[in-house]
Amino acid sequence: MDPFERVALGRTGVTVTRLGMGLAPLGGLYSAVGDDTATAAIDEAWRHGVRFFDTAPLYGSGLSERRSGAALSGRDDFTLSTKVGRLVTPGRTEDPGMWSEGPQEITWDFSGEGVRRSHRESLERLGLDRVDVLHLHDPDDHYVQAVTEALPALVSMRAEGTIGAVSAGMNQSAMLTEFARTGQFDCLLLAGRYTLLDQSGLADLLPECERRGISVIAGGVYNSGVLADPRPGAYYDYRPAPPAVVARAQAMARLCERHGVPLRAVALQFPLAHPAVAAVLIGVRSPEEAADAVAMARVPIPGGLWRDLVAAWLLDPTVPVP
Structure with missing residues (x-):
């Protein structure tokens, strides 16, 4: 694959490189x-040609946004996405998976x-004058408010030119499919549900998005x-990871080794076949x-590997492959 090919998100003028960088770890996810x-x-990432970066207020309670903005300041021709639905306020973080500089x-x-x-607060932390894509962030327990209040706000912001694309990012496909059916979204970020280990997004979201011309951004392709x-x-x-999941991933890794390619390369490139x-x-x-990540995106994957994964019952034969 060409990781630096630019493709449009939905019917917008916003483009992204096929390979993007998720910046949650820069907020201290799991470790500082x-x-x-x-x-x-x-x-x-920039030196190699990556021009798509994704962050959020949640990541390190604003730390990822501050660091992202500082690093991208003074550059142009990049696409930046962040998220809404969580506000950073004074107090103590309740998310043990995130590390932040202060209370x-x-x-x-x-x-x-x-x-x-x-x-507004994301722009202040970023120190930038624009965000290209704005995602509703994990509205699992807030569907009604997300659809009736947050979504109209995003649509208005798009019409005003404040943002370029309306999106939502979640770890489930069912609600994202409901969002797709509103006809108001340009793209959707699906995390961990279209990977070598979990293709549940193929049952609902991906075909719906294909029919409607909505772009899917696949996150969590290494499943954490x-x-x-x-x-x-x-x-x-x-x-x-449960032992059964580790065993399945190890079986995939052994097949990859026989074909001389890293499992990381196969996991990274697999979603892009859809x-x-x-x-x-x-x-x-x-x-x-x-x-x-750039190196893995460039690894040639032999067709025989995909056939062997199917033959070993490690991949559904109906799933599209590169």
Whole structure:
């Protein structure tokens, strides 16, 4: 694949590189990351040609946005997405998976004013004058307010030219499919539900988006790490992977080794075979991880590997492959 091919999101003028960088780790997801390392990770991705970056207020209680904006300041021709639905306020963070510089609290708010306030505060933290894509962030328990208040606000902001594309990002496909059916979304970020281990998004969301011309951004393609390094103790869906999941990933890794390709490359490239998928996001916390993601995107995958995965009952034969 060409990781730096630019493709449009839906029918908008917003374009992304097929490979994008997820910047949650730069907020300290699971472990702290220093300022210099965070900047170096974005610099390395940029040096290779990546021009799509995704962050959120949740990531380190605003830390990822501050670091992202500082690293991207003064550059142009990039696409940046962030998220709304959670506000960063003084207090103590309640999310043990996120590390922040100081006492901050994350509060839910999918009201129209909450969306606009979140966007304003994101721009302040970023130090930038624009965000290209704005996602509703994990509205699992807030569907009614997200549809009746947050979505109209995003649509108005798009009409005003404040943002370029309306989106939502979730770890489930069912609600994203309901969002797609409103006809108001340009793209949708599906995390962890269209991967080598979990293709549940293929049952509803991907065909709906293909029919409607909505672009899907595939996140979590390593399923929190188990497809990057399938060892006992690896993470799957943000928690330690069950033994059966580790065993399945290890079986995939052995087949990949026989064909001389890393499992990471196969996991990264797999989602892009579906016509609805515009881009994949790879979470990075260091320049080494950024360089590795680019390298994995460029690895040629032999057709025989896909056939062997199907023959070993590790991949559904009806799933599109590169």
